Amino acid sequence: MTETDFILSNYTTKNTSEGSITWKTPSNIALVKYWGKQEPQIPENTSISFTLDACFTLTTLKYKKRNSAQDDFNFEVYFEGEKKDDFKPKIATFFKRIEQYVPFLKDFDFVVESRNSFPHSSGIASSASGMSALALCIMSIEKELNSEMTDVYFNKKASFLARLGSGSACRSIEGELIVWGNHTDIEGSSNLFGVKYPNKVHSNFKNYHDTILLVDEGEKQVSSTVGHKLMYNHPFAQQRFKQANDNISKISEVLQNGDLKQFIAIVESEALSLHAMMMTSSPYFILMKPNTLKIIHKIWEFRAATNSNICFTLDAGANVHVLFPENEKELVNNFIVNELIQYCQENHYICDRVGIGAKQLSNN
Ligand code: DP6
Numbered sequence: 262m263t264e265t266d267f268i269l270s271n272y273t274t275k276n277t278s279e280g281s282i283t284w285k286t287p288s289n290i291a292l293v294k295y296w297g298k299q300e301p302q303i304p305e306n307t308s309i310s311f312t313l314d315a316c317f318t319l320t321t322l323k324y325k326k327r328n329s330a331q332d333d334f335n336f337e338v339y340f341e342g343e344k345k346d347d348f349k350p351k352i353a354t355f356f357k358r359i360e361q362y363v364p365f366l367k368d369f370d371f372v373v374e375s376r377n378s379f380p381h382s383s384g385i386a387s388s389a390s391g392m393s394a395l396a397l398c399i400m401s402i403e404k405e406l407n408s409e410m411t412d413v414y415f416n417k418k419a420s421f422l423a424r425l426g427s428g429s430a431c432r433s434i435e436g437e438l439i440v441w442g443n444h445t446d447i448e449g450s451s452n453l454f455g456v457k458y459p460n461k462v463h464s465n466f467k468n469y470h471d472t473i474l475l476v477d478e479g480e481k482q483v484s485s486t487v488g489h490k491l492m493y494n495h496p497f498a499q500q501r502f503k504q505a506n507d508n509i510s511k512i513s514e515v516l517q518n519g520d521l522k523q524f525i526a527i528v529e530s531e532a533l534s535l536h537a538m539m540m541t542s543s544p545y546f547i548l549m550k551p552n553t554l555k556i557i558h559k560i561w562e563f564r565a566a567t568n569s570n571i572c573f574t575l576d577a578g579a580n581v582h583v584l585f586p587e588n589e590k591e592l593v594n595n596f597i598v599n600e601l602i603q604y605c606q607e608n609h610y611i612c613d614r615v616g617i618g619a620k621q622l623s624n625n
Contacts, residue, residue: 277402282321284319284320284620285620288318288387291432293505293508306442306502307441312617314614314617315379317390319394320374320391320395320397322371322374325370330367331367332367336352337371338373340376355392359425393430393431416435421453429485437618439455441454463518464519466586469614471583472597473583476553476581477579488539491542492542494543495538525564532574553579557581560573560583
């Protein structure tokens, strides 16, 4: 599919006066990382992520038909019950970017009400779940105007719109493993939207766990958007994009053959390569904290001592995502509680696992 397939033409808002739509949309954690992009939100390399379950955003979009067509967007934003004018510029930019694909936006007044299942300042990126939730709400309005739309088109366009809000958000529509970015080894893959990993996944990855250790609950020093830009003149950029694309081929084999040792090698290398890009950009920066490194070393010691398949990955922050298979949950949970949570801010951590994707909760 191309961009033009997502342009809505021939529609009428004549029979639609007002309504309210709620979506619950998960966060995701990348196994092979997206870091570096071109306009408009086209990734420099392919990425793949586990969709999560317990970390989600709940967004209600209320819409009301305007009396006459207007030239600007009109919306209010509430986050966890509080009016948030400082969230408006990001949403206005998103609306501007997607307007050509959903031209009915200016026909309505909107109220966006959003809340996260995870603490706001936990350092967990909320843009993936937040932007995908808003994209899905907008798609539900489009579905009202065009009831013939198929579910496949609905999901593809929701992911396409979400990508224009935040790149990783395009991987938060469906589950359990989502690929974003053209890749010869992944059938149906696209730079424009995320697709479900198309091959049969080995049972070792069923119900995979992700316990998120909240090492630093503060705001990030450097946003992902700024980080992506630093890849423009990065001395190692081309090598990094090639490494990630090669890792997609490797992890694709691993997902099918269930080789957990290889899985660990790819996932941990990806996390450290992402942070190595940050440390070698100009300007350089470090998002890991001393406790991030302490946890990584503890995980390595534990793995050597027990032959467990525990491993870690990192987002663009100090928190550590601890990944492990379902059949090790008791062993690893004990280890986390007894040995790792002491390195978390106020002992905070979140038990999550692979999930199946977003869910519409209501449409009135
Ligand atoms: C490190 O999707 O937050 O989490 O497209 O600028 O909104 P924007 O960036 P964003 O970047 C996420 C980067 C990452 C890796 C990943 O999720 O693949």
